[in-house]
Amino acid sequence: MQGEMPGFPFPGRPGGEHDEPLLDMIIARRALPPDAPQPMHDLARMLAALAGPAGPGELTGEAAVRAAFRQAVAPAGISPAARRPGRRRRPQRPARSRARLATALVAAVVGLGSVLAAYTDVLPSPIQQLAHVTVAAPAPPRSAQPATSAPRHAKAHQVHATSGPPARGPLHSAGPAPVPGRSSSAQAHYRPPASPSGHRPAEPACGPAPWRSTGPPDHHVAPSGSQGEHCTGIPTGPASLPTLNPYVPDRP
Amino acid sequence: MIGAAFSVTLASAQGGDEIAFACLFRDVQPALLRYLHVITPDAEDVAGDTWLQVVKSLPGFRGGEDAFRAWLFTIARHRAVDASRSRSRRPDVPLAVTEAPEQPAGLDTADLALEAISTRWVMDVIKTLPREHAEIIMLRVVAGLEATDVARIVGKTPGAVRVTAHRALRRLAEVAERAGVTH
Numbered sequence: 001m002q003g004e005m006p007g008f009p010f011p012g013r014p015g016g017e018h019d020e021p022l023l024d025m026i027i028a029r030r031a032l033p034p035d036a037p038q039p040m041h042d043l044a045r046m047l048a049a050l051a052g053p054a055g056p057g058e059l060t061g062e063a064a065v066r067a068a069f070r071q072a073v074a075p076a077g078i079s080p081a082a083r084r085p086g087r088r089r090r091p092q093r094p095a096r097s098r099a100r101l102a103t104a105l106v107a108a109v110v111g112l113g114s115v116l117a118a119y120t121d122v123l124p125s126p127i128q129q130l131a132h133v134t135v136a137a138p139a140p141p142r143s144a145q146p147a148t149s150a151p152r153h154a155k156a157h158q159v160h161a162t163s164g165p166p167a168r169g170p171l172h173s174a175g176p177a178p179v180p181g182r183s184s185s186a187q188a189h190y191r192p193p194a195s196p197s198g199h200r201p202a203e204p205a206c207g208p209a210p211w212r213s214t215g216p217p218d219h220h221v222a223p224s225g226s227q228g229e230h231c232t233g234i235p236t237g238p239a240s241l242p243t244l245n246p247y248v249p250d251r252p
Numbered sequence: 253m254i255g256a257a258f259s260v261t262l263a264s265a266q267g268g269d270e271i272a273f274a275c276l277f278r279d280v281q282p283a284l285l286r287y288l289h290v291i292t293p294d295a296e297d298v299a300g301d302t303w304l305q306v307v308k309s310l311p312g313f314r315g316g317e318d319a320f321r322a323w324l325f326t327i328a329r330h331r332a333v334d335a336s337r338s339r340s341r342r343p344d345v346p347l348a349v350t351e352a353p354e355q356p357a358g359l360d361t362a363d364l365a366l367e368a369i370s371t372r373w374v375m376d377v378i379k380t381l382p383r384e385h386a387e388i389i390m391l392r393v394v395a396g397l398e399a400t401d402v403a404r405i406v407g408k409t410p411g412a413v414r415v416t417a418h419r420a421l422r423r424l425a426e427v428a429e430r431a432g433v434t435h
Contacts, residue, residue: 066277
């Protein structure tokens with residue numbers, strides 16, 4: 001200790017650590033003994049002045065601090081921004097994350113809406129048929145076919161066979177060749193319409209079914225020259241019964 | 253120091269009593285401001301930030317008066333360090349001086365004789381000490397913290413705090429003697 005301050009001219013300090021009890025008393029703000037060296041008393045007075053009561057200007061911040069206290073303990077209803085000046089706000093989500101979240105939400109809404117629309121059977125026939133194949137939505141109604149398709153023109157059938165919407169085609173025609181991705185339960189729910197005479201009408205079965213033309217050849221191909229030829233195996237009348245479609249009950 | 257009434261005062265302040273909180277403020281603020289004047293040039297701003305933090309965290313505080321003061325001065329020191337870092341990013345502001353001349357700058361013997369033992373003069377004298385010495389003196393003597401609390405705040409051992417405090421007091425006595433602060 002003495003070596004650190006060799007030239008320390010402290011009166012009444014005979015050496016090194018002899019003044020330490022007095023210094024501890026000063027720090028603890030205890031009264032020094034009367035016989036303590038005068039510089040120790042002076043030091044004690046200095047530190048007592050340092051720890052004295054508030055001087056002028058030392059409490060000027062009280063009003064602001066009390067205002068902050070009032071706002072902090074105020075009931076809810078005060079604007080959070082006004083309650084604590086300089087209060088740290090929760091870091092906002094980065095713009096990149098917000099964009100991803102918005103994209104995901106939009107995709108989810110569109111997807112869910114599409115599925116709902118498919119199950120409510122309000123989509124256009126091609127899209128409804130696609131939904132029927134992919135998500136087991138109801139097949140497009142037969143009424144969706146144009147009324148002008150009733151007259152069986154060969155040209156119209158060709159168009160339907162290549163580009164028209166499907167109409168329960170796979171269930172009618174391609175029993176052995178199921179459409180990928182379609183569940184068997186969807187097929188089981190199918191109920192072929194029956195004509196008043198007990199035969200299935202040929203016309204709806206020959207409705208637009210674009211995937212018929214792209215599907216595998218059917219072994220139920222109707223005799224050449226008949227309308228069923230363009231329907232790729234769709235039975236067109238009593239002569240075509242019985243069918244090999246396992247989902248279509250054969251009628252006697 | 254509030255003393256025996258501290259626990260009641262603290263509980264009232266934690267319950268939203270503004271008068272009780274004002275008592276806490278008036279009791280600690282002078283020492284806090286003097287301590288901050290020694291360690292940072294932004295004493296008023298840092299003191300305001302400190303009290304805002306105290307207001308925010310007061311409901312969760314548990315402890316007696318010594319613990320309360322130690323807690324508050326710990327917050328103040330952290331805020332002062334933050335202010336110092338912010339200041340250091342501004343090149344036109346000088347950094348804190350670690351070693352100071354033994355005599356307060358700008359004070360001659362006549363001035364010292366006039367101001368003698370005023371609080372302001374003592375603070376100016378303490379500012380002439382090395383920063384670490386001055387801070388420990390302020391925390392031990394002005395804030396009234398125990399050596400263990402001071403050691404925790406400044407990151408030293410209690411023994412090192414005690415030795416540093418003694419060394420600083422000796423230096424203060426030397427300055428006082430040179431300034432003629434005697435009976």
